[in-house]
Amino acid sequence: MLNDAEFRAGFVSFVGRPNVGKSTLTNALVGEKVAITSSKPQTTRRAIRGIAHSEQGQLILVDTPGMHRPRTLLGERLNSIVQSTLGDVDVVGFCVPADEKIGPGDRYINEQLDSFPRAKKVAIVTKIDAASRPAVAAQLLAVSQLREWEAIIPVSATSKIQLDTLATELIRLLPVSTALYPADSVTEESLESRISELIREAVLEGVEDELPHSIAVTIDDIVERDDKDLVEVFANLFVERDSQKGIIIGHQGSRLADVGARARAQIEPLVGKQVFLSLRVKVAKDWQRDPKQLGRLGF
Numbered sequence: 180m181l182n183d184a185e186f187r188a189g190f191v192s193f194v195g196r197p198n199v200g201k202s203t204l205t206n207a208l209v210g211e212k213v214a215i216t217s218s219k220p221q222t223t224r225r226a227i228r229g230i231a232h233s234e235q236g237q238l239i240l241v242d243t244p245g246m247h248r249p250r251t252l253l254g255e256r257l258n259s260i261v262q263s264t265l266g267d268v269d270v271v272g273f274c275v276p277a278d279e280k281i282g283p284g285d286r287y288i289n290e291q292l293d294s295f296p297r298a299k300k301v302a303i304v305t306k307i308d309a310a311s312r313p314a315v316a317a318q319l320l321a322v323s324q325l326r327e328w329e330a331i332i333p334v335s336a337t338s339k340i341q342l343d344t345l346a347t348e349l350i351r352l353l354p355v356s357t358a359l360y361p362a363d364s365v366t367e368e369s370l371e372s373r374i375s376e377l378i379r380e381a382v383l384e385g386v387e388d389e390l391p392h393s394i395a396v397t398i399d400d401i402v403e404r405d406d407k408d409l410v411e412v413f414a415n416l417f418v419e420r421d422s423q424k425g426i427i428i429g430h431q432g433s434r435l436a437d438v439g440a441r442a443r444a445q446i447e448p449l450v451g452k453q454v455f456l457s458l459r460v461k462v463a464k465d466w467q468r469d470p471k472q473l474g475r476l477g478f
């Protein structure tokens with residue numbers, strides 16, 4: 180047993196190109212679904228905090244959107260979230276996948292890390308289950324040449340390889356502190372925003388590549404029924420164009436029905452009750468470029 184003086188707690192942020200596995204790693208460390216994951220790049224839009232507890236300490240994970248060069252107002256806001264998040268974390272975990280060569284995108288992000296001298300920097304080679312041993316070894320070597328890291332850790336979030344090692348290494352780099360959150364909390368996100376992220380994730384499964392950025396979800400109401408073991412969720416799906424509305428709804432509403440079923444399957448374990456989900460698809464013309472609409476949709 181460690182004595183109290185050695186307990187550590189602090190903030191850790193995973194950065195890296197889109198799709199390198201940051202959200203999946205956050206979920207695996209926290210052990211509950213808090214950040215949305217998707218096989219499409221750049222689906223993470225806000226800094227979600229997952230909290231991993233252990234006897235040695237408390238890791239508060241700040242999941243940032245993929246850093247990229249902005250093309251729209253939404254892109255600029257995402258980048259500014261990244262900047263303000265990284266300004267005050269204790270540790271940055273730079274993620275590169277084992278199954279792809281380090282490229283200009285990775286180097287760009289690595290260079291950005293120079294602007295955050297306060298944070299200790301750890302390299303994480305993700306998805307090691309998807310690469311051969313020699314490929315993983317080569318990637319570890321390539322990463323070690325980018326900068327002096329506090330540690331370089333290979334992991335697989337999906338195959339649960341080395342997750343404990345990663346957690347222990349990260350905690351070791353945090354300041355000595357009492358716990359910053361109660362031991363039973365896993366996230367600071369409100370129920371409402373977790374539900375809207377789960378709905379967005381369900382919509383993103385099986386839509387065409389140009390759509391992900393065009394979808395926003397808002398929640399009008401969450402009603403706990405007294406008379407039944409039921410929670411009613413009333414949500415809106417915003418797209419940018421009429422044509423996208425058709426895509427989301429599908430032939431005779433078939434796609435929307437699938438989305439509803441998938442989202443419900445994720446929301447029910449979260450609320451611990453049966454869920455009635457009302458989804459309305461609405462068009463907010465070019466919302467990504469319109470500051471007023473961005474504000475209304477929660478950005």
Ligand SMILES: Nc1nc2c(ncn2[C@@H]2O[C@H](COP(=O)(O)OP(=O)(O)OP(=O)(O)O)[C@@H](O)[C@H]2O)c(=O)[nH]1
Pocket residue numbers: 195196197198199200201202203204215216217218219220221222223243244245305306307308309334335336337338
């Ligand atoms: N084989 C394998 N695939 C993984 C692993 N971790 C994540 N993935 C897959 O990689 C894809 C992207 O994962 P995410 O966690 O959404 O990636 P991200 O870096 O958060 O992506 P953005 O939100 O776009 O920044 C998903 O299809 C995951 O299932 C892993 O350890 N092994």
